[in-house]
Amino acid sequence: MDLYNKKDKFYVAVDCIIFGFDAGKLKLLVFNRKIDPFKNSLSLIGSFVKIGESVADASKRILKEFTGLENVYMKELKTYSSVDRDPGYRCISVAQYALIRINANIKKIVEEKGAKWCEIDRVPKLILDHNQMTTDALNRIEQIAKHKPVGFELLPKKFTIPKLQALYEAIYRRKLDPRNFRKKILSFDVIIKLDEKDRTSSKKGAYLYKFDHKRYKKLQELGYDFEI
Amino acid sequence: MDLYNKKDKFYVAVDCIIFGFDAGKLKLLVFNRKIDPFKNSLSLIGSFVKIGESVADASKRILKEFTGLENVYMKELKTYSSVDRDPGYRCISVAQYALIRINANIKKIVEEKGAKWCEIDRVPKLILDHNQMTTDALNRIEQIAKHKPVGFELLPKKFTIPKLQALYEAIYRRKLDPRNFRKKILSFDVIIKLDEKDRTSSKKGAYLYKFDHKRYKKLQELGYDFEI
DNA sequence: TCAAAAGTGTTCTCAATACACCCATGA
DNA sequence: TCATGGGTGTATTGAGAACACTTTTGA
Numbered sequence: 001m002d003l004y005n006k007k008d009k010f011y012v013a014v015d016c017i018i019f020g021f022d023a024g025k026l027k028l029l030v031f032n033r034k035i036d037p038f039k040n041s042l043s044l045i046g047s048f049v050k051i052g053e054s055v056a057d058a059s060k061r062i063l064k065e066f067t068g069l070e071n072v073y074m075k076e077l078k079t080y081s082s083v084d085r086d087p088g089y090r091c092i093s094v095a096q097y098a099l100i101r102i103n104a105n106i107k108k109i110v111e112e113k114g115a116k117w118c119e120i121d122r123v124p125k126l127i128l129d130h131n132q133m134t135t136d137a138l139n140r141i142e143q144i145a146k147h148k149p150v151g152f153e154l155l156p157k158k159f160t161i162p163k164l165q166a167l168y169e170a171i172y173r174r175k176l177d178p179r180n181f182r183k184k185i186l187s188f189d190v191i192i193k194l195d196e197k198d199r200t201s202s203k204k205g206a207y208l209y210k211f212d213h214k215r216y217k218k219l220q221e222l223g224y225d226f227e228i
Numbered sequence: 229m230d231l232y233n234k235k236d237k238f239y240v241a242v243d244c245i246i247f248g249f250d251a252g253k254l255k256l257l258v259f260n261r262k263i264d265p266f267k268n269s270l271s272l273i274g275s276f277v278k279i280g281e282s283v284a285d286a287s288k289r290i291l292k293e294f295t296g297l298e299n300v301y302m303k304e305l306k307t308y309s310s311v312d313r314d315p316g317y318r319c320i321s322v323a324q325y326a327l328i329r330i331n332a333n334i335k336k337i338v339e340e341k342g343a344k345w346c347e348i349d350r351v352p353k354l355i356l357d358h359n360q361m362t363t364d365a366l367n368r369i370e371q372i373a374k375h376k377p378v379g380f381e382l383l384p385k386k387f388t389i390p391k392l393q394a395l396y397e398a399i400y401r402r403k404l405d406p407r408n409f410r411k412k413i414l415s416f417d418v419i420i421k422l423d424e425k426d427r428t429s430s431k432k433g434a435y436l437y438k439f440d441h442k443r444y445k446k447l448q449e450l451g452y453d454f455e456i
Numbered sequence: 457t458c459a460a461a462a463g464t465g466t467t468c469t470c471a472a473t474a475c476a477c478c479c480a481t482g483a
Numbered sequence: 484t485c486a487t488g489g490g491t492g493t494a495t496t497g498a499g500a501a502c503a504c505t506t507t508t509g510a
Contacts (some may be wrong), residue, residue, distance in 0.1 A: 008279035009237035012320060051236035051318055055309040076306050079322050081283040090279055092240060094307050162489070179491070180473065187471095202488040203481035390462070407464070408500065415498095430461035432507040463506075472497080479490070 011091040015046035017137035020102040021154040026170040027117040073153040074098040097137040099153035152211040160206035239319040243274035245365035248330040249382040254398040255345040301381040302326040325365040327381035388434035
């Protein structure tokens with residue numbers, strides 16, 4: 001089978017656009033590169049794909065390395081393959097976007113790795129086409145969020161409705177009516193009210209809820225559309 | 229920059245899931261392979277990506293080769309990269325789906341190339357993961373069709389409303405109400421009624437329409453959502 | 457004259473939107 | 484007692500869904 005041997009081969013990379021939500025802001029994880037190429041520049045979290053792993057495997061590997069997390073919501077965005085996208089070498093990158101719950105432990109790991117969270121509307125210049133990837137991922141999430149309850153991936157397991165609303169406002173970049181938002185979210189019947197309140201952001205306190213994964217799966221299988 | 233040299237390289241392929249619409253049926257273009265590997269098996273239209281072209285360039289190249297067409301509606305589906313997806317060689321494939329207008333000229337070119345159109349619900353066994361790609365592409369189109377008027381890409385420039393409806397029924401795999409369908413399509417205000425009738429499918433004849441690309445672009449820029 | 461597809465309107469239901477006040481609490 | 488965010492209900496509007504008959508014409 002000579003056919004194959006005459007063909008060109010490529011470096012294949014994955015770059016992960018990792019979103020988190022903290023202090024009412026949507027954030028992106030960026031990495032300060034300690035080694036060449038692009039030493040001391042900022043980039044997304046990425047890696048070359050190894051011959052013995054799939055693209056998805058590679059993304060999981062580096063996500064775990066940089067956050068310690070497994071089983072994270074992560075989807076393929078698209079491939080970036082312009083001939084001149086990397087001036088050094090011919091390399092194709094498959095971008096992946098991920099949504100994670102920021103907590104103290106993750107913040108610690110992230111810091112140790114020389115990465116940091118930056119607000120989504122203050123993303124600095126990143127290397128290569130990584131700013132483009134970020135923009136594309138944001139648009140994708142905005143679209144996805146309209147039909148799937150992805151927001152829950154970014155919040156702690158227990159969350160309040162006002163926090164959920166703040167997240168959707170960050171994703172859509174517009175204000176929502178609190179009465180209508182609450183009505184709609186509750187009408188989906190996929191969040192469960194708990195007997196606890198969160199008093200960190202008001203004196204009255206807001207009831208905590210949790211996401212009902214089982215019920216969500218069931219409704220999803222029935223073709224239910226969660227248009228938020 | 230040793231770093232790069234230690235990294236693994238991959239064959240990168242594109243496979244195109246090419247849809248057409250003919251005789252009231254949604255169809256897929258499949259290729260009868262004349263050479264190894266997989267001689268005499270059926271596959272999607274595909275090719276290896278060359279070092280001097282992007283993935284999109286490669287897809288355009290083979291689409292032109294197999295149909296003679298340029299400027300076709302084509303989008304990336306996703307990458308297929310399982311380690312064992314091709315038992316022969318380690319190869320990553322970026323699948324692309326395309327929507328084209330079938331006409332006599334295209335039928336001729338397709339035949340010369342040893343390719344053929346097959347009905348979407350009678351797709352035979354294809355090589356590797358090509359059946360999976362086809363299923364994934366169909367689902368994607370179904371989703372896209374709900375929000376963008378992609379259906380027009382598959383019809384002749386001039387078409388009747390009943391034909392358009394038949395196309396959407398093929399994509400959604402369910403019957404639609406002709407009155408409601410007509411009302412909705414016309415409400416978008418993106419098709420223009422012509423002074424001609426198509427009498428090939430009824431004695432009374434149905435008025436021909438054409439798609440108003442300019443107006444569509446304008447509405448799209450305004451954020452208009454074409455939920456069909 | 458009849459078979460076959462094209463074309464047309466109305467009603468009902470439900471979801472989206474707009475909108476303003478009271479509640480609970482710690483400071 | 485007051486400032487702050489949490490929580491609630493209603494009226495209006497518009498879109499989606501259901502539904503049946505007339506029109507045209509070639510065979």
